[in-house]
Amino acid sequence: MLQDSLNTDYQYQLATAARLNYQNDLSFYWYKKIFDENAEKYPDVIFYLGVLSKNKGDYKNAIKYFGKFQRKYKSTKKYPEYARLVELSRQHIQGCENALISKKDNLSIQHLDTNVNSPLSEYAPFMNDTALLFSSLRKNSDATTEIKLYSSVFKNDTFHKARLLSSFFNDKNINVANACIYRNFIFFTKCQPLNAMEYECKIYVSRYIHHHWTEPIELHYEINHPRYTTTHPFATKWNNKHTLFFSSNRPNGMGGMDIWYAYFDEQLNFEKPVNAGKNINTEHDEITPFLDTQKQVLYFSSNTPLGFGGFDIFYAPSVQGQFEKPINMGSPINTSYNDMYYSLSSDRKYAFFSSNRTESFFESEPNCCNDIYYYLTGDGANTGDTTIPVFTKRDTIIQTFGKLKLLVPLTLYFHNDEPDPKTKKTTTxxxxxxxxxxYLQMKDEYIREYSSGLKGDEKEKAIELVTNFFEDSVEYGFSQLEKFTAYLEELMNNKAIVKIVMKGYCSPLASTEYNINLAKRRISSLRNYFYQYKNGKLLPYIRNENDTTIGKIILVDEDIGELPFSKVSDDLKDKRNSVYSPYAAAERKIQIIAVELK
Incomplete structure (x- = not known):
C-alpha cells in the first residue's frame, strides 16, 4: 500500500475516498500532495482543497484555492468540463466571505450534556411542553447501531436522563427518527438502508385517542413517493390550514433534497404536495423544515455553497403565503460544520439545533457525529421574538465594508518601467x-526569457514560477480589484464614506527619484481606473466635498520608491534577473494598504 501511494492515481483515489468518508484531514493531505507534485493531471484537486479548507473553517485559504481554480479554468471554450466547478467556486468564495464578516450575535450556545448527547449522534430535537423528543444513533447489545426515538424530561432547568420511547414507535431493525407532535398527532420517519451511504425514508403518523396512541400508519403515496425518500416531517397551522412540511428528493424538485408541504384535514386526507419554491430550494439539499407559526418564519438547513460550510441554518419569512429569500442565521449558530434541525420550544424560550461542530462528543473521529445544542431566545409566550437577527441599513454597510476590508492589502503588479516608460512624469x-x-499578454515572453539557457528540472521550475506569478499575482490582483470596486459601488449606493490608502513600490533599476515618480504614475493609473469605472460612476463620490446626501470616496497616496533591503539584481544588462525574474516582478507593485469606514 505504501508503494502504491507513491503513484498519483492511488493518491487521488485515497484523497477522494477520505473526502467522501468525511476524513477531511487525511483527504486534504493527499490532495495537497498531488497539488504540489502533479496538479495538472487532476485539475479538480484545487477545487477540493478549497472545499476541505472551507469545511475546516480556514476561509482565507479556501478563497485562495477557489480563486485559483476559477482563474485557471474559467474559459468555458477551453475547459467546458469544469464550467460547473468554476461556478461553484464563485459561490463558495461568496460563502467564505460571508462567514468571515458574519455578524457575531451575542448568543450563548449551550451543549447538552451526556443525559442527552452520546459519543454517537443525536439530532432532530423537538421540545413539547416539558419533554424533549430527539433521535439518536446508539449501539445495541450486539454492537450494531440503530437510530431510535428518545425523550428527556425537562425539570428544574435540567434535561434528565434520556429514555428510549416505547417499542410502539421504535420498531426493531428499523431506523426511526424525526418525531414531531402536532395537536393529537405524532409524525415521524422510518428508514431502511439502500446501501452503505443511502436510506429510503417514509413518514408515519399516529393519533392520540382515548388516552392511547393508535397504531402508526404510513402516509399515503402522494406524500411518501414510491422509490424516493420522504423525511423530516413538521406539522403546523399555515395559511389557516393544517400543513405538513417535509423534505424529499422526489421528481420535479429543484435538485437534491427539497422542502415540500401538503395541506391536510382532520381525517388525514392530504392535498397534493407543493414544492416550497425557488426562493427556498436550490440544486443542492434543503432539509429539516420548521415553521415558527407566531412569526410565520420558515427555518431550514441547506448545504448551498453560499453558506459557511456543510449545512447552514437559514430563515425565510412567509408573506401572504409565499416565502421570501432566505437569510443565513449567521455565527455562532452556523459554523463550517453541519448545523441542522432548528426548532423552538413550545413556550418559545429555547431554540434547539444539531451540529457536528468541534465541541460535539465523538467515539473515534472528531466531527463525525451530531449533538444537540440550544440557546435562550430571550423570548416567551407573551414577549417579542428575538430569535431572528435584525439587520439595519448600518449593518448592511458594515457587512459590505467587511467584505471590502477582507481584500486589503490588495496588490497590483506592473511590467518594468510601466506605465509611460523613460519619463519623469508623476501622472499618466x-x-x-x-x-x-x-502585462498579462507578456506572459509567454517572461517564460521564454526567464527559462532561457536552462534545461530539465531547472527549466520546468522556472516556467512554473513565472506561470504561478502571472496567475496567482497579476491576474489574481486584478480580479480582487474588480471585486473591491464592486463592493465600493455598493457602499456608495448606501451613502457610506470610505477612505482608501494607496502605496507604491518599484524594483531597483533606476534612481530613487525616478522610482518615486514611477510609483506615483502607477498610483495614478489606479486612480484612473476608479475615475473611469462604469463610465465614471464613482466620480461624483470621489469629487464630493461636503454633500451629505450621497456617499464619498477619499483617495490617499503614500508614495514609496525602491523596496528596502532588496536582493533583486539592478544590473540593466542582466534582464533575466532584473526584469523577467518573478522575484523582480513581485517588487514592481502598488497596494491598497488600508481602508476606513468613516
Missing amino acids: DKNYQRTCEL
Missing part, C-alpha cells in the same frame, strides 16, 4: 485595467 493617462491586460 493610462488606466490600470489596460496596463494589466498588456
